[in-house]
Amino acid sequence: MSSTTDYQYKAIKGMGQKALLDELQRKERAENDRLKKACIAELRRETSDNVWYYANDIRELLAAFYIADVDDDGCLSPSELLEAIQPKGEEGAKVMKEILKNADIGKDQKFSLAEYFILGLLATDRRGGYNLLGKRF
Secondary structure (H helix, E strand, C coil): CCHHHHHHHHHHHHHHHHHHHHHHHHHHHHHHHHHHHHHHHHHHCCCCCCEECCHHHHHHHHHHHHHHCCCCCCCECHHHHHHHHCCCHHHHHHHHHHHHHHHCCCCCCCECHHHHHHHHHHHHHHHCCCCCCCEEC
């Protein structure tokens, strides 16, 4: 290839890479927007005045997330999550499936901290009448 042809090839190839990178960034922003909107909608929902959570429960849930994230990518794969939690019995497995189904807004089979905590645990607990984590007084 001549230097002009080589330059043109690299320029065309670079344009394709830029377009791909731009498209990936657009998709990532759209996914982040969906996740943010879903989290805000869940956090705006009213809860019963008599439901509260122990600070230690929240600490344990957050610690569990970071311990389960064995590849340190800031997200949990379903296998990382199931390995860490190891639901007990049929009811535990049922609860876990419900959490996983509702939490993965991006449908990328990875759970960010927001998907795990806000959409997975808090929303599932709310829909279940606060019998999973919420404390009543």
